[in-house]
Amino acid sequence: MNAQHHIVIVGGGAGGLELATRLGKRLGKRGKARITLIDAVLTHVWKPLLHEVAAGSMDAEVNAVNFRAHASHNHYEFQLGRMTGLDREKKQVLLAPVTNEDGREVVPERHIDYDTLVIAVGSTANDFGTPGAQEHCLFLDSLAQARRFHHLLLNAFLQHNYEVEHQKDGRLRIAIIGAGATGVELAAEMRLASRELPTYGMKHLKSKDIGITVVEAAGRILPALPERLSAAATRELERLDIEVVTGNPVASVGEDGLILKDGTQVPAEMRVWCAGIKAPEFLAGLAGLETNRANQLIVNQDLSTTQDMDIFAFGDCASCPQPGTERPVPPRAQAAHQQATTLSHSLINRLQGKPLLPYVYHDRGSLISFSRYSTVGNLMGNLSGRSMMIEGRVARLFYIALYRMHQVALHGIFRTGLIWLGDRIGRVLHPRLKLH
Numbered sequence: 001m002n003a004q005h006h007i008v009i010v011g012g013g014a015g016g017l018e019l020a021t022r023l024g025k026r027l028g029k030r031g032k033a034r035i036t037l038i039d040a041v042l043t044h045v046w047k048p049l050l051h052e053v054a055a056g057s058m059d060a061e062v063n064a065v066n067f068r069a070h071a072s073h074n075h076y077e078f079q080l081g082r083m084t085g086l087d088r089e090k091k092q093v094l095l096a097p098v099t100n101e102d103g104r105e106v107v108p109e110r111h112i113d114y115d116t117l118v119i120a121v122g123s124t125a126n127d128f129g130t131p132g133a134q135e136h137c138l139f140l141d142s143l144a145q146a147r148r149f150h151h152l153l154l155n156a157f158l159q160h161n162y163e164v165e166h167q168k169d170g171r172l173r174i175a176i177i178g179a180g181a182t183g184v185e186l187a188a189e190m191r192l193a194s195r196e197l198p199t200y201g202m203k204h205l206k207s208k209d210i211g212i213t214v215v216e217a218a219g220r221i222l223p224a225l226p227e228r229l230s231a232a233a234t235r236e237l238e239r240l241d242i243e244v245v246t247g248n249p250v251a252s253v254g255e256d257g258l259i260l261k262d263g264t265q266v267p268a269e270m271r272v273w274c275a276g277i278k279a280p281e282f283l284a285g286l287a288g289l290e291t292n293r294a295n296q297l298i299v300n301q302d303l304s305t306t307q308d309m310d311i312f313a314f315g316d317c318a319s320c321p322q323p324g325t326e327r328p329v330p331p332r333a334q335a336a337h338q339q340a341t342t343l344s345h346s347l348i349n350r351l352q353g354k355p356l357l358p359y360v361y362h363d364r365g366s367l368i369s370f371s372r373y374s375t376v377g378n379l380m381g382n383l384s385g386r387s388m389m390i391e392g393r394v395a396r397l398f399y400i401a402l403y404r405m406h407q408v409a410l411h412g413i414f415r416t417g418l419i420w421l422g423d424r425i426g427r428v429l430h431p432r433l434k435l436h
Helices: 014-028 047-055 067-074 143-165 181-200 227-239 333-351 392-429
Strands: 006-010 034-039 077-080 083-087 092-095 105-107 110-113 116-119 172-177 210-216 243-246 250-254 257-260 265-267 270-273 308-313 365-370 374-380 387-391
Touching: 006 014, 014 034, 014 067, 014 333, 014 392, 034 067, 047 143, 047 181, 047 392, 067 077, 116 333, 143 172, 143 181, 143 270, 172 181, 172 257, 181 210, 181 227, 181 365, 227 243, 227 365, 227 374, 227 387, 333 392, 365 392, 374 392, 387 392
Parallel strands: 006 034, 006 116, 034 077, 116 308, 172 210, 172 270, 210 243
Antiparallel strands: 083 092, 092 110, 250 257, 257 265, 365 374, 374 387
C-alpha cells in the first residue's frame, strides 16, 4: 500500500468525525494516506445533545462543527453527499445528487473510489411498525428534526399563552414515547422550557398547564441501565411533575394522542417518538454485506465486515460481538468513541502490514441529565468492575465532561478551552433558552 491509499469514512457523527480527525492528524498530515469524510449535511452536532436543541437549551449554531473548516484544520477532505449504494468490485461508494432548498440539482449523482471503506452512518428511530407513528410523531434523529421540533414547541407555547389570556382552555399536553436516556432527558428539558418561557414575555404561560407524559413499554424507565438508577430517575421525573407510564406499550398514535395496549388513551397535542433505534434502511442487503433485522452491518471483533475485509463499520449502524456474552456492543456514544480509537490504530497498522486490533467494549457507566435540575448516574470502577452511583453536582460535572471529552477529541485541549470560555461568556450575553 502506498501513500495514495484512500480511506473513505461515510458518516460524520461522533464516531466517524473522531476517526477522520485521528487519521487526518496521523496519516493525512504526513502524506501517508488520503482521508475523505462523507456526510449528507455540512455541520456536526453531538447526537446525545439533540434533545437540548429541540427544547431550546442549546443553540446549535454556536455548538455545531463545520465539516469543511474542520477538515481543513485536520488534514482530511470532506465530501457533501448521501450514500445510496456500493460497488464492491469497483470499490466505489455511490452518492445521491446534491440539491438545493428548491429541489434543484446542484451536484449530480457521483461515485467516490476507495481502498478502505468505513461505514459509520449511525441510526434512526425504530417505530416498530406502530400504526400512526410516522404520520403523527416527531422524531429526533437529526439536527433538522430537532430544529423543527423547537419551532413547533415555541408555536405551541405561544398558542397556549394566547388562549389562556383570552379565557380559553390552553392546556398543552406532550407525550414522549420511550423512556431511554433520550426520552427521559427530553422530558426534563421540556419542563425547564415550560418554567423558563414566562420570563420572556409569555406571562400567561403556567408550567402546571403543560402536561408531560413519558410512556415506556418495559416495566421501568431506563430498562437498559441498573434498576437503582432507574428508580432514582423515576423519583426525579415525578418531582418535576412528569407523569411516568410503564409496562404498557403504545398500540397506535393519532392526531389527538396515544392509545396504549390495554386501551388507555393518553391525550397529547405533541407526540415525540424516542423508543428504539435501527440502522438506516439502505444498509439492508447493501452489496451483499451481512446485516441483521435492525439493518445493522454484522462485523467481526476487529470491526471489519464479515463479507469484505476492505470494509469496516462501527457505531450504531454495526453489530459487533462482545467476548463472553451473546449480546452485541450496545449502541451508545461511549462505544462509538472507543471503537473510533481502536479502529484508528487498526487502520494505521493495516497500512504498515500489521494485524488489526480486536475491539473490547469497556462500560464506563451511565449518566442521565435532568436539565439544570439534577443528574444521576453510575460510574464503573476500572479495577473492581463495580459501579458507584452518583447524583447532584458531582454527577452533573461528569455529564458535562463527556461532551468536553468529545470536543477535545475533535479540537484538542487548547481549542476546547477557548470553546468552554466562549460558552461561559454566552451564558451571560444570551437568554437561557433559544427563543427563535
